[in-house]
Amino acid sequence: MFIRLVYESFRRQKRRKVLAGAAIALGVTVATAMIAVATDIGDKINRELRTIGANLVVTPQEDTLDVEIGGVNWKPPTDGAFLSEAELPKIKGIFWHNNITGFAPMLPVTVSLENGGTKQDVTLVGTYFAKELSYGNEKFVTGVRNTHPWWKVEGAWPDDNSGDILIGERLASRLGEKAGNTLTLSGRQLHVDGVLSTGGAEDDQIVAPLGLAQEILGRPGVVRRVYVSALTKPEDAFGRRDPKSMSGAVYDRWYCTPYPQAIALQLTEAMSHSHAEQIRQVSQNEGAVLTRIEGLIFLITLAALFASALAVSAAMATAIFERRAEVGLMKALGAGKFAVASVFFAEAALLALLGGVIGFGVGSLLAHQIGQSIFNSQISISPVLFPVILAIAVIVTFAGSAMAIRRAVAMDPVFALRGEL
Amino acid sequence: MSHQARDLAASRAHAPHTSMFVRMLLRAAVLRRGRAASALFAMVVAAAVATAMLNLYVDVQAKLQREFRNYGANIIVVGKNGASLPAEALARVDSVLAGRGVAASFGLIVARTSDGQPIVVAGTDFERVKQLNRWWSVSLWPSTSENPHFSQNQGEVGHPSLVGVRALPLVSPKGQDFDLAFQGKMLRVSPSGTVQTGAAEDSRIYLSLSDFVSWTGVQPFTIQVAASGSPSEITGVMNQLAQALPSADVRPVRQIMEGEARVLGKTRATLLAAAALIILTAALCVLSTLMGWVFDRRRDFAIMKALGASERLLNGFFAAEAAALGATGAVIGFLFGIGIAAWIGRVNFQATVVPRFSVLPVVLVGSVVVTLLSAILPISLLRRVQPAVILRGE
Numbered sequence: 001m002f003i004r005l006v007y008e009s010f011r012r013q014k015r016r017k018v019l020a021g022a023a024i025a026l027g028v029t030v031a032t033a034m035i036a037v038a039t040d041i042g043d044k045i046n047r048e049l050r051t052i053g054a055n056l057v058v059t060p061q062e063d064t065l066d067v068e069i070g071g072v073n074w075k076p077p078t079d080g081a082f083l084s085e086a087e088l089p090k091i092k093g094i095f096w097h098n099n100i101t102g103f104a105p106m107l108p109v110t111v112s113l114e115n116g117g118t119k120q121d122v123t124l125v126g127t128y129f130a131k132e133l134s135y136g137n138e139k140f141v142t143g144v145r146n147t148h149p150w151w152k153v154e155g156a157w158p159d160d161n162s163g164d165i166l167i168g169e170r171l172a173s174r175l176g177e178k179a180g181n182t183l184t185l186s187g188r189q190l191h192v193d194g195v196l197s198t199g200g201a202e203d204d205q206i207v208a209p210l211g212l213a214q215e216i217l218g219r220p221g222v223v224r225r226v227y228v229s230a231l232t233k234p235e236d237a238f239g240r241r242d243p244k245s246m247s248g249a250v251y252d253r254w255y256c257t258p259y260p261q262a263i264a265l266q267l268t269e270a271m272s273h274s275h276a277e278q279i280r281q282v283s284q285n286e287g288a289v290l291t292r293i294e295g296l297i298f299l300i301t302l303a304a305l306f307a308s309a310l311a312v313s314a315a316m317a318t319a320i321f322e323r324r325a326e327v328g329l330m331k332a333l334g335a336g337k338f339a340v341a342s343v344f345f346a347e348a349a350l351l352a353l354l355g356g357v358i359g360f361g362v363g364s365l366l367a368h369q370i371g372q373s374i375f376n377s378q379i380s381i382s383p384v385l386f387p388v389i390l391a392i393a394v395i396v397t398f399a400g401s402a403m404a405i406r407r408a409v410a411m412d413p414v415f416a417l418r419g420e421l
Numbered sequence: 422m423s424h425q426a427r428d429l430a431a432s433r434a435h436a437p438h439t440s441m442f443v444r445m446l447l448r449a450a451v452l453r454r455g456r457a458a459s460a461l462f463a464m465v466v467a468a469a470v471a472t473a474m475l476n477l478y479v480d481v482q483a484k485l486q487r488e489f490r491n492y493g494a495n496i497i498v499v500g501k502n503g504a505s506l507p508a509e510a511l512a513r514v515d516s517v518l519a520g521r522g523v524a525a526s527f528g529l530i531v532a533r534t535s536d537g538q539p540i541v542v543a544g545t546d547f548e549r550v551k552q553l554n555r556w557w558s559v560s561l562w563p564s565t566s567e568n569p570h571f572s573q574n575q576g577e578v579g580h581p582s583l584v585g586v587r588a589l590p591l592v593s594p595k596g597q598d599f600d601l602a603f604q605g606k607m608l609r610v611s612p613s614g615t616v617q618t619g620a621a622e623d624s625r626i627y628l629s630l631s632d633f634v635s636w637t638g639v640q641p642f643t644i645q646v647a648a649s650g651s652p653s654e655i656t657g658v659m660n661q662l663a664q665a666l667p668s669a670d671v672r673p674v675r676q677i678m679e680g681e682a683r684v685l686g687k688t689r690a691t692l693l694a695a696a697a698l699i700i701l702t703a704a705l706c707v708l709s710t711l712m713g714w715v716f717d718r719r720r721d722f723a724i725m726k727a728l729g730a731s732e733r734l735l736n737g738f739f740a741a742e743a744a745a746l747g748a749t750g751a752v753i754g755f756l757f758g759i760g761i762a763a764w765i766g767r768v769n770f771q772a773t774v775v776p777r778f779s780v781l782p783v784v785l786v787g788s789v790v791v792t793l794l795s796a797i798l799p800i801s802l803l804r805r806v807q808p809a810v811i812l813r814g815e
Contacts, residue, residue: 023709030698037691048687052492052680057619065588065624067539069529150679199675279619284556285492292488293688295769296481300474300692303761304699307470311706314463318713366698374690 023315027308028359034304036367054227055283058276082222092135094266099231102146105223107213114184124206126213131160147229155179155194166196168203234287313400320404328416337409348401356393463710467703468754473761474696475780489681494645505640513665522648525549528641532603541625544633561614579611583627586617711795723811747792751785
């Protein structure tokens with residue numbers, strides 16, 4: 001009888017059930033989409049923040065001091081220690097290798113530039129533009145185009161294996177050079193592929209493939225420092241603790257958390273005679289911005305959940321209120337409060353499950369769409385979310401119906417049947 | 422008929438037509454208090470959520486821009502072709518900024534340590550740098566005020582300085598005072614604290630600007646400016662700076678500006694998508710509640726129609742009722758929404774979100790449109806039905 005009541009209710013009142021189900025589906029859609037966006041927003045914004053530049057730098061352990069003002073080096077270029085270029089792919093072999101979005105080696109050398117009979121010293125920086133490297137079976141492309149995305153080139157980027165160069169914008173305008181010209185640097189004729197604009201010291205320098213810089217310096221296979229761009233977790237009190245003072249298990253937890261310090265330690269371990277450090281300007285502020293945006297989206301997700309809960313309960317209340325004549329009839333025929341309420345709750349649960357499944361599907365699509373259109377990347381939805389969302393849908397639908405059901409069962413059947421309520 | 426009732430009838434006879442209209446509106450709200458209250462509640466919640474979202478959407482840019490100023494300078498002023506800046510350059514920058522940012526000037530030279538090693542020494546204003554470069558990890562900032570006659574004690578007490586963590590083991594491994602030489606002039610320096618940034622600062626020594634200038638005779642040639650505001654405001658500041666300092670190059674720090682623009686753009690887009698979803702849900706919630714409410718009152722509708730009310734009057738009545746509900750809900754909701762936005766601002770940004778009254782007309786019009794829509798839909802359905810059918814309860 002109970003099952004028949006519920007079944008008939010769905011069969012006869014298709015329009016109303018569809019409306020209530022649609023309200024639940026909509027509410028669940030919004031909730032799913034917002035929860036999915038909120039759980040993934042940290043990673044997405046973290047990737048966007050990487051456009052501000054590398055957050056870690058690896059230097060030789062025994063390095064002498066940098067004596068550099070405004071991009072001009074004041075110490076002999078052969079001075080000091082170097083890192084080995086051959087070890088660079090090892091960066092992709094550390095524990096958090098998936099968090100390394102890219103790295104770029106730098107090797108500054110001083111060259112003499114001959115221009116119309118006059119000679120002047122300029123700095124030439126050797127680096128990777130978009131170099132293909134491999135670690136084990138994994139192939140990846142890395143270089144300044146990925147770690148320094150604000151570098152703009154008018155003309156073309158040189159090939160990493162060529163001897164072509166980029167000339168800084170201010171240097172170019174001082175010399176009257178442009179892309180396509182040939183420069184004479186320390187006796188070499190070099191082709192200028194493009195004019196580089198960075199807003200930094202590189203505007204007064206020449207940027208070349210790493211191989212060329214090594215050749216000019218006469219030290220094959222060396223780099224001065226490596227900029228590493230990594231996705232990190234905002235530093236907290238635990239992250240700031242000194243790893244040397246930690247016991248085994250605590251140290252493991254620290255090591256396996258992508259704090260900037262932990263990744264720096266792993267980089268130091270990966271490259272011999274090196275010292276990795278966070279670039280505080282980038283890494284410290286990153287944490288602050290990330291925390292703010294995550295917090296904001298979290299609070300907004302709460303608002304979304306609240307709004308969708310309200311929409312669901314409003315729809316359920318309306319649906320039940322419209323059926324007071326039916327309640328009156330059931331009560332007049334001798335149904336108890338419990339029997340009436342259980343029919344309604346069973347219907348609500350069915351609607352919630354149906355609406356929840358549809359809403360979860362549509363919500364996942366919506367989250368996917370948001371990810372594609374705003375961040376050009378996938379928003380991953382963990383399958384754990386599905387039962388959670390369904391449970392929320394059922395609870396909210398129950399809570400939303402409870403008031404209306406209580407009023408319905410408390411009704412005097414006489415008035416209900418005469419339509420006076 | 423009692424005396425009072427006669428009076429009432431008389432007053433009603435003379436009352437203008439409009440008072441009946443107003444009375445009907447009021448009675449409808451009072452008699453069905455529960456339903457009217459739930460419709461109003463839905464409206465208030467929807468308007469509050471919409472207000473909070475719009476307010477945050479407008480304000481989040483300013484809030485995040487403030488966060489991004491912690492990245493330090495977004496504009497750099499340097500003397501053309503490596504020349505020093507005029508002495509009053511910093512004052513001019515300050516007057517252009519007029520409180521909308523921080524600026525600090527830097528002078529840099531290469532000095533020699535006592536064993537002949539070259540080292541970069543910088544002069545700057547510590548108080549300003551503290552504000553400008555908040556990411557500097559400094560063990561102890563040198564106090565500049567404790568001894569105003571420092572320069573006269575040259576050679577006896579070291580000048581206070583900040584020493585980069587990489588420079589420290591070279592110049593002062595035990596934290597003792599050390600000597601620096603520049604063009605034959607010596608300076609005794611005492612390391613007050615260390616600075617760690619992970620960048621070039623780690624291998625430098627920072628002196629106060631007055632010590633730096635009196636020792637080297639070199640005027641600062643770089644001013645780092647962290648200007649706050651939108652991209653167009655920052656461009657405006659750059660133009661003003663270029664005019665105020667014709668002998669200097671004013672450059673944007675593209676790295677910071679572009680990253681900031683990207684992150685802000687994406688955050689705002691996400692917020693907009695969320696706001697659209699939430700407002701849509703809230704509007705649909707209002708729509709369904711109100712449609713139920715109006716549909717429930719099909720008896721009132723039928724009685725009015727049976728008593729000879731014109732189609733126009735009926736439409737007007739329900740429309741006026743809906744509009745009144747929408748407007749009331751919007752105003753109350755607006756107040757709540759500002760409260761929510763302010764709370765989010767305090768919790769998340771530790772700053773107040775300024776109430777944007779420009780949001781009010783948008784919320785008001787939106788609410789009235791949604792309520793009108795939810796009144797008109799059921800009415801147009803009911804209009805086709807004979808009043809007798811409705812009154813018989815079919």
